[in-house]
Amino acid sequence: MSNKLVLIDGNSIIYRAFFALPLLNNDKGVYTNAVYGFTTMLLRILEEEKPTHMLVAFDAGKTTFRHETYKEYKGGRQKTPPELSEQFPLVKELLDAFQIKHYELPQYEADDIIGTLSKEGNNENWDVTVISGDKDMLQLVSDKVTVSVTKKGISEVEKYTPAYLKEKLEITPEQIIDLKALMGDSSDNIPGVPGVGEKTAIKLLKQYPTLEEVYEHVEEVSGKKLKENLTNYKDDAFMSKDLVTINRQSPIEITLDDIDYNGYEQNQVTNLFKDLGFASLLNKISGTEESPVIEDKEMDPIDFEIVSEVKEEMFAKENALVVELIEENYHTAPIIGFGVVNEKNQIFIPTDIAISSPVFKKWAEDSAKKKAVFDAKKTVVALLRNGIEIKGIHFDMFLASYLLNPSENNHDIPAIGNRAGYTDVLFDEEVYGKGAKMKVPEEAILAEHVVRKTKALHVLMEEMTEQLKQNEQYELLTELEMPLALILGEMEHQGVLVDKASLEEMGIDLKERLDKLVNEIYELAGEEFNINSPKQLGPILFETLGLPVIKKTKTGYSTAADVLEQLEHEHEIISKILLYRQLGKLQSTYIEGLLKVVDPKTSKVHTRFNQALTQTGRLSSVDPNLQNIPIRLEEGRKIRRAFVPSEKDWVMFAADYSQIELRVLAHIANDEKLVEAFNNDMDIHTRTAMDVFHVEKEEVTSNMRRQAKAVNFGIVYGISDYGLSQNLGITRKEAKQFIERYFDSYPGVKDYMEDIVHTAKQQGFVTTLMNRRRYLPEITSRNFNRRSFAERTAMNTPIQGSAADIIKQAMIDLNEKLEQEKLQARILLQVHDELILEAPKSELDKLIEIVPAIMEKTVKLNVPLKVDYEYGASWFDAK
Incomplete structure (x- = not known):
C-alpha cells in the first residue's frame, strides 16, 4: 500500500473553527467551539484521506526568523481572544487521544514545518495532502502534493492540484510566491505594492512569469500609476517575497518515520468526547463501546428480618430509615418497602404493613424520635402521599454527600458508600435492572437490598457528620439545607393550580398565529414546504430567494438560529421564520408540555426541585421546569396566567430580590x-x-x-x-x-x-x-x-x-414567620431570585408588611437587600 501523508496547519484550522461556530461551553463551562469544529474536520479527514502518516503543525510563538527581515510582520493582528487561546491546549489533548503527532519549532511557523515535510513526502513519491485555511500554502502544490484550503468556515475545502490552480488562478504553484509579493497580505501585515490586487498581479505574471522578470520589464508595464508604484515600492515587493516564501528546509527534528499513524484507541477518544460534552460525535467514532460489566461483589452476610407486624420495640432512640422508591418521579412512584436499622434491629417493613400500622405512623410523626434518612424531601413527599407527616429528621445522607462532594453527579447510597470505602451494598441497577428491564425482585432479595442500603446510612452517618464539622459545614446542613428540604417537600406536595382551560385557549390562539405565519412564509417563498425541515428550508432561502450563504453543514445549508439572525435584514421571511420557531417551541414545550404534567385529579402541577444538582447551590426544577418559562416574549409571559391560586378569594403574591x-x-x-x-x-x-x-x-x-x-x-x-x-x-x-x-x-x-x-x-x-x-x-x-x-x-x-444561600434562608425565615403568625399563606414556588406565594385576600396587608421585611433582613450585608413585590389573580398578574 502506498504511503499517504496528511499535514494540518493547526493554528489556521483552529482560528477558522472558532470564528465559524458560535461560542460553545461544555457542562464545566469550558469553551469548546474551536475544539468541536476542529474535531469534526479531523473525523472527516481520517474517514476520507485514510492517512498512513500524519502531523498537525503549530506556530511556536509570536517571534519568527521573518521578524529579523521585517519587525512589523503580522504586526496588525488583534490579540487572540482568551476564549480561543484557552482551547489550544484542549486541541493538543484531543490529538494525543487520537494518537496523532503534533509539532512546533521555535522561530518557525507551522507553514515551514509543513513545507519541509511535504517536500520530503514529495521526494519519496508519497501522496501528500496539506490542509489549511491559508492560501500561502498553494506554493506547495505539486503532482504529489494537494493543498486543501478551507472555505465557508471549515465545513468545505477546495482541493488545489497544479491543474486546478492553473484553471482557477491561471498561474503555477511557484508563482504563488510572486503573486503574494506583489499584492501583499494585510492579515500578515505584508506590504506588497500599493494598488496591486490579485487581478493586476496575475495579469503581470502572465506577461512576466516571476517578480524578477516583472522588474526587468517594469518600463514596459502599462499604466502610469502602476509603473510608478512598482518602481517606488520595489524594495517592499522583494522583502514581501522573502516573507511569504515558505522555508522548505527548516531545521525540524522529526522525520517522516516519526509521524506514522496507526489509528486511535476507542476508549481514550470516547472518554475525552464525554469530558468535552461532544455527545453528538460519539456515534461517529468507528467501533462500538462495550457495555460495562458489573462484577459479582463479595459482601459480608447480613442478618435482617422481614416483619409482618410493626412493634414499638423495633425502634430505638436513633434510627436510620430508607423509604424505597425506584421510579424517578416520587410524586407518582409507589413505595416498595421500608428499611429501618438501629443499634438493636435491622428490619425490612413491606409497604402495606407499614402504611396501615398505627405504630409506624405514630413513630414516624413523633419529633422526639430521631431519624436519619436518605433524601428528606423525597421521604416527606412519599409519606405525605400516604397520609404520614414525618417528623424528627436529624440527618440527610443525600444532602450531606452533596455538601461534601458538590462536583459529584451520583449521590446514591452505594456511590456514597464506595467513595467512603464501604462496599457491602449493591447499586440499584444490579438489583432492579434498568430501562425497560427494570422490575422489583422477589421479596427476600428486595428486603436484603433495602436493609443493606439502610445499614450503609446508619454506619456512614457519624463519619459524614464529622467531615461536615471539620469543614465548618454542619450548620449549613442542619440549619439551611435540611429545614429547606422539608419546606420544599411541602411545596412539591401542595403543587400549583393550573387553569387548564386558559392554557388550552392559549394553545388555540398560538395555533391560529402559527397557521397565519405559515401562510405568510409560503407566500414570501413562492411555494409550500416543510418549514421545520432544514433540508427543505435551506434551498428556499439560499437558492430560490438567493440569500447569502453564511454556513454549510454536511447535509446542506445551515439554518440555525444564529445564521438566520445574521440574515434578518436581508429578507422579511427571516423574522417570520424566527417568530414561527419561537411560537412553535412555546406551543410544544410549554403549552402541550405543561398540560401533560397536570395531575388529572387535582389540576395541579407538582414540580420537583433539584436541591443537590448545581455546584453553586442554586435550586432548579423539573417536570415541569418552571424556571425556563420564557419571559422575553409576551406570549411566553402570558403562560404564567395559567398559574392561579388553589382557593377561592385567594391571590398570588410574588416577591423578588432586586440585583441580589x-x-x-x-x-x-x-x-x-x-x-x-x-x-x-x-x-x-x-x-x-x-x-x-x-x-x-x-x-x-x-x-x-x-x-x-x-x-x-x-x-x-x-x-x-x-x-x-x-x-x-x-x-x-x-x-x-x-x-x-x-x-x-x-x-x-x-x-x-x-x-x-x-x-x-x-x-x-x-x-x-x-x-x-x-x-x-x-x-x-x-x-x-x-x-x-x-x-x-x-x-x-x-x-x-451566596445569593442562592440567601434566598434559601429567606424561605426558611418566611415559612417560620407565616406559621408564627398563623397565616394561611404558603410558599408555592422559588424561581431564580423570586418567591411565589398564594394567600387569602384578607391576608394581603399582612403579607405586604412581613414578606419584604423578612426577606430584606435574612442576612446582614454592608449594603441593603431590596425586595420588590406584586400580587394579583395569577402568577402573571403578580409580576
Missing part, C-alpha cells in the same frame, strides 16, 4: 463606590455608566446604561473583551477599554477577583457567605483552558452561591 448578585458582590468586594451607590439607593447601572463614561447622571443615555448593565453582570463572571464585544456589538478595543475603565472605577472589585483566585489556588476551594464549598482542583492545572475556567469559577461562585 451585584449587592453580594458589593459586600464581598467591599468596594467603596459600589457600597455607596447601593446605600444611597442609586440605580446601579446608571451609577456604573456615570463612573465609566465620566458623565453626570442626566447625561447617561439609555445605550450607556445598557452597556454598563452588560459589564456589571458580566465582569464578575470573568467576561473578556471578546465576550463583551460580542454581547454589545462593539469592537474588542472598545470592550477592552470599557473593562479597564470599570476596574479603574471599582478597584475593590478588581482586588476581590485577584484575591479570590489566589485564595482558591492556596486552599483548592472557594466558599460562600454560609460556608458552602466549591472545590477547584484545576485551579493549578498546567492546561491553560482548565485553569482559566477554574479561575472564572473562583470569582463567580462566592457571589452566585
